[in-house]
Amino acid sequence: MHIATHDLAHRFADTDILFEHLNIVVHPGQTVAVCGPSGCGKSTLLSILAGWEQPYAGTVERDGVERIGWVFQNPYGVAERSALDHVVFPLLTKGMSRRDAEGQALDMMEVFDLRYAADRRFSELSGGEAQRLMLARAVCSKPDVLLVDEPTAQLDTRTARSVSHVLGRLAGQGMMVMIATHDPDTRDACQRVVDLSEYAPLATGSDRDDAERPHDEMSRPDGGAAGTAEVGAAR
Ligand SMILES: Nc1ncnc2c1ncn2[C@@H]1O[C@H](COP(=O)(O)OP(=O)(O)OP(=O)(O)O)[C@@H](O)[C@H]1O
Numbered sequence: 001m002h003i004a005t006h007d008l009a010h011r012f013a014d015t016d017i018l019f020e021h022l023n024i025v026v027h028p029g030q031t032v033a034v035c036g037p038s039g040c041g042k043s044t045l046l047s048i049l050a051g052w053e054q055p056y057a058g059t060v061e062r063d064g065v066e067r068i069g070w071v072f073q074n075p076y077g078v079a080e081r082s083a084l085d086h087v088v089f090p091l092l093t094k095g096m097s098r099r100d101a102e103g104q105a106l107d108m109m110e111v112f113d114l115r116y117a118a119d120r121r122f123s124e125l126s127g128g129e130a131q132r133l134m135l136a137r138a139v140c141s142k143p144d145v146l147l148v149d150e151p152t153a154q155l156d157t158r159t160a161r162s163v164s165h166v167l168g169r170l171a172g173q174g175m176m177v178m179i180a181t182h183d184p185d186t187r188d189a190c191q192r193v194v195d196l197s198e199y200a201p202l203a204t205g206s207d208r209d210d211a212e213r214p215h216d217e218m219s220r221p222d223g224g225a226a227g228t229a230e231v232g233a234a235r
């Protein structure tokens with residue numbers, strides 16, 4: 001199983017080319033940080049990988065991938081519903097009994113240190129709590145690939161490290177985890193880094209030697225709204 005991009009490039013109708021000649025392969029067990037300055041296309045790349053956005057050029061290969069989970073940059077939920085309901089709901093839609101779904105949801109909320117907030121309404125959650133709730137919700141459905149957009153942007157350093165650690169542990173259980181992030185700690189916690197600024201059209205020379213590395217694994221020597229969808233059902 002893997003997810004790969006083949007000579008991927010993207011621009012919107014009213015933007016210049018954001019990135020081009022992007023060739024990456026991600027395997028189960030890997031955590032990949034997608035970095036680069038604001039507006040370089042990190043969130044857009046995640047949307048393309050999920051299948052919601054069609055790339056301007058190139059292709060995405062999702063070999064053997066059946067479920068993709070995502071956590072958006074801005075958490076969203078139903079103000080009046082409890083935090084627990086937000087994690088339980090996707091499990092109910094998969095046919096799980098309420099009792100099993102609540103048990104699984106509470107376990108996952110514990111993993112993200114959110115058990116204490118299970119009965120709070122979504123509108124009462126802090127930004128960081130809402131973000132962790134979205135992670136618990138996405139991970140509960142056991143996706144093959146987890147795409148997470150700025151999961152630690154609203155978290156203090158200690159909580160951010162804890163979330164990075166949990167994501168690394170989930171990858172260790174066989175998930176592919178891709179995280180768009182500005183946070184150096186989160187980036188450093190990932191096994192690999194894709195710096196999208198190296199794939200901007202003006203990047204040249206040593207900045208971009210992908211022509212010689214058609215499938216750059218980019219291994220390092222020291223080698224987080226949310227949901228899941230079946231790949232076939234992705235927009
Ligand atoms: N649907 C769209 N139509 C037109 N332009 C868009 C669309 N979505 C994003 N853009 C533009 O494409 C560029 C890349 O956006 P994107 O959200 O991917 O950046 P980003 O790297 O995630 O930035 P940030 O770090 O601020 O989250 C931005 O200039 C943005 O305004």
Ligand SMILES: [Mg+2]
Pocket residue numbers: 042043044073149180
């Ligand atoms: Mg973004």
